[in-house]
Amino acid sequence: MVIFLAAKTVKIEEPKRSSALVRQETIASYLFLLPSLIFFLGFVIYPMVLCVVTSFFDSTMNRADVFVGLANYKELFSDPVFIGALKNTFIIVIVSVPVTCAFSLWVSSAIVDLPEWATSLFRCVFYLPVVTGSVAVTVVWKWMYNNYYGIFNYLGKAVGLIDKNINWLGDEKYALGCIILILLTTSVGQPIVLYVSALGNVDQSIVEAAEVDGANDFQAFWKIKWPAIMPTTLYILVITTINSFQCFALIQLLTSGGPNHSTDTIMYYIYYTAFKLYRYGYGNAMGVVLAVIIAILSAVQFKLGNQDN
Amino acid sequence: MSATAKKQKPLKRHPSKLKRMSAYMILAIILISIMAVLFAFPLYWIITGSFKTGAAINSTTPEWWPGEWVLTNYQKLFAGKSAPLWQLAVPFGSRFSADGEPIYFSVGPTVPAAIRWMVNTVFMAVVSMILTCATAAMAGYALAKKRFVGRKLLFTLIVCAMALPKQVILIPLLREMSSLNLYNTIWAVIFPIVGWPFGVFLMKQFSEGIPTEMLEAARIDGASEAKTFISIVLPMVKPGIGALAIFTFINSWNDYFMQLIMLSSTSNLTISLGIAKLQAENSTDFGLIMAGAALAAVPIIIIFLIFQKYFTKGIAMGAVKG
């Protein structure tokens, strides 16, 4: 989706210019780019290159790296934990991105027409988990999920939904779902702010004109508001995808990837491989595979985006 | 954009709209209210929990409202570890000092470590924000408005790197920071945040909106590149910078992973890391953990409430162009 946005802006009419002018502009451009490039190349691209290089080595603490060719990659695809982690990573992204978008759109469209103070209050409340910070929020969620005295079991039993305590984070069936639920609460804040603002900016006269013409609420939404908030939706998709891929703190603090690797994501498994198993080369190979997958996804969308134009 | 929005506002509150508060809407608002309670609950629990007695917080049936308010948790938090309020080091000093330790030219008074963590976190977030906005505004402008060799390649690189989780480059980054003598300094957290290309991408989107004729006119008038940038480009992308500033601030505040990897000594921790450590060290003392969590959450929430208008406006601005 990233590329969708990008592609729209790529085509620019290219007037013929002299080569001296081009050279001059190139120099000026790079001077503008320089500060940013230092950081981008130095702390993103350079480590990425090192990552690719190290992935061909058996690398561990305090020992010269041994070249092993593609051995790390071969091992990766026969490592059930890695496959599981890959699957979990995509489950998190595939579930949390659409749910975040849909939920925040639903909330926003309901609260946008309320009196100003109410809109502001709701928007604020939904934004609270974002500003509270995932570590502080996790402290409470850990207690809520507790097997023995957590609030979910307490309320569940009080209301009669469950008759026996459920070990939310200790059970393979629920653990990943629990993580995703927390992730959702910490990621809808921003989209709601965005949607409330975008919906508020939709030209109301057009909506009313449509309603006069007999369109119902749903049609008015789908035909007029939805296209108008499309750029917002795309932006939300981008930031939510990025956030979901980066989900790490929740896993490290709540389950450490367990039980039985059922909440391992690639991001956590890389950390685990590096600092529990001391296998740096193997961890880097994982990173490369994830990077390639993300790059392919981006490239596919780039092509799709280009065809659109 | 904001001008048109204002014009629309009166229309939005049209009486006919409110009259048609359908059953669905009422139901939706009730549901959302329930959700809102769930969202606000963690914060509520942190704040009330931090004032509860040990017995109340450890009780197996939840105590919804503190029966007795006590300050012991905060006293314990502040009586625990301590650290200097600030330490300003000579750049690369550790390279040259006799024992490989940083050379400090200014060290603040000793305060409870939690206060220092707050200082570190604010410093990290503010510096990341400033550096990101400054570098991204320049780069975004160049990418949007200038033709140069390698532009397409660079842009592809930026777009591809945008969704890349930082964990991927964890080991190389750690080694790099080590060789730059930046490990266990706040800069090791700041630099990768600044390097993350989302800001450049966002600022490029904003800079697209600058009319090319204006830039041409400035060039014909003989304005230098720097002058054009400062007097024409910057004012036009100001909303974008605002959006990026808020986005970076929140993101770096919550960037637990880089902090976890790069920072180790008590005086260099951030508040998130401090809370996580507090939790690991005192799993029996829930009240203390809550006090730490409250200390981490409340200041930024107050900042958020004060600047709510700018926050929401800033975030929304980002999307309009994004």
Add this chain to the structure above:
Amino acid sequence: MKKSISRRSFLKAVGALSAAGALAACGGSSTSTAASTASSAAPAASAEASGSAAANIKLWTYPIGGWGKDETVQEIIASFNAKYPDIKVTVEYLDYTNGDDQVNTAIEGGSAPDLIMEGPERLVANWGAKGVMAPLNDLWTDDAKKDIYESVESACKNDAGDYYEYPLCMTAHCMAVNMTKVKEVGADKYINTDTHTWSTDDFLATVDALYKGGYENVAAIYCSGQGGDQGTRAIINNMYGGTFTDAAHTKYTADSAENIKAIQTLHDADGINFDASINGGEEITLFRNGTLQMAFCWNIAQQLNTDNNDAGLTNSGDEIFPMAFPTASGDPKLCGGIWGFGIFNNGDDAKIEAAKTFIDFIAADPDQVGASVLASTYFPVRASVGDIYAGNEIMSEYSKFMNYLGDYYQITPGWATARTEWWNMLQRVGTGEDVTTAVKTFCDNANAAAAAEA
């Protein structure tokens, strides 16, 4: 452009100046280094060795009794500085949840601490085996070898005979029961309160009595990982006489019939949960707040803890009674904890020397070692320290457990991997995998790691 050049030349100048300073400092230190080496060779003479080199050293310590508390550690450092005012010691406190990762990142980040306090399983079997530690052979004088218990000594060195740990204190890890609840359900008849022992059948009968007495959660095989692994290992190994490794500490033997039977029995017992959502520390919390009636992650430091109530009482005032792990044979083999100091080799001889001076003072100086051990709330590792707990009822009672100490096998190669795999194995059993398969996978993975490191 111009600016950056002038700045760089400025830095160069600073660099040249401070390099000169560093050289001067090195020259100064190498002479006094010789002095302090001499003093450590003859510990008796170390009393007057106050002319040691000036140095800043970093000590990282895990929460080893009072060594995890800043007040206690600062007191000890103060008495060290009274004798060696030129060595500045800064302390960081690690925890068992993130501590290992923190040390590992610091090693990769090129700023490992100079001194670290933990046990041979980390200092010898992990970081020592990885070659990042400095050998402490010169601290292990003949007198020291004579004074320190042999089982402890052998745990502190690797196969090549290099010592990577200089020990300070030790204890036996045990389990604990909520005695008030046990009496309430009439199960105290199963417990020998004098020897603190019980048979496996008595243990299971106690669990059953508690469960039937309305305590749904009697005990938990906690397995979310990180810390407290000795408790789960010990209960499983002791029940039917299984072992964790072979006697020579070369391979893992947890897949023996005895161990499989123990795991199966624990898994099938009502009231015992294989709980992947909690770790050892959280098990203790649950035991203290009355949720669980037994704890497997126990030792004297827990018994003495007064965070929530007086020592030896749960939060609600129930009596906590420490017990040896149950055995069929009546001969419990408790896991020992040995703690002491190791030195990371950061390539700075002056710091290594200063760190050795510190160790020599804290753990070998006859005037200090008693206080250092007392601070830990554990037991001394050397005979000469004597009975530092004379007259202390709790400690004298607890010292009974020291007689049950088993083999210190935590220095088997591949230990770090084995520990991680152990949690995974318990988690798999908890989620219903066949015990034999799960244990076999554990042994295969752990032995592969052992073979790779040996």
